[in-house]
Amino acid sequence: MERSSVGFLIPFYFFLLGLIVLFSLILLFQGIAGVGREDDLTNTIFVTSGVMGLIVTFYMIRRYQVSVQKMLKSRKITVVTVEECLKCNYKNIRPFREGDFVYGQGGECPKCPKDSEDSFENRMLITAIYLDRGTQEEKP
Structure with missing residues (x-):
């Protein structure tokens, strides 16, 4: 199905479920209001139909929730961090790690010579963090 038809079907689905809930509640209250009158079989059918309608509706809503969760x-979502060296313009893309933030310090630049005195200048700068949509894949 196309995306636009799915966007139309979901609200319509919940609209129909809402109508079923409303109709079930009306049947349930009609059955309860008629208790003690002459026609006990009709009242029992109304109450049973109302309760069954509510059970089926809530089951369908739960089933929809489970399918969305699955x-x-x-x-598989991959978040990546982009690091750039300010000296040699070397760019490194690596998986996101806890504590990464844009314009924060990244790892050491593998291209630049390592000076024991200025290890701070040898650090790369985190310039971007984003969701890598190219590597998204569905699990079987």
């Missing part, structure tokens, strides 16, 4: 878990 879809989100099935994607």
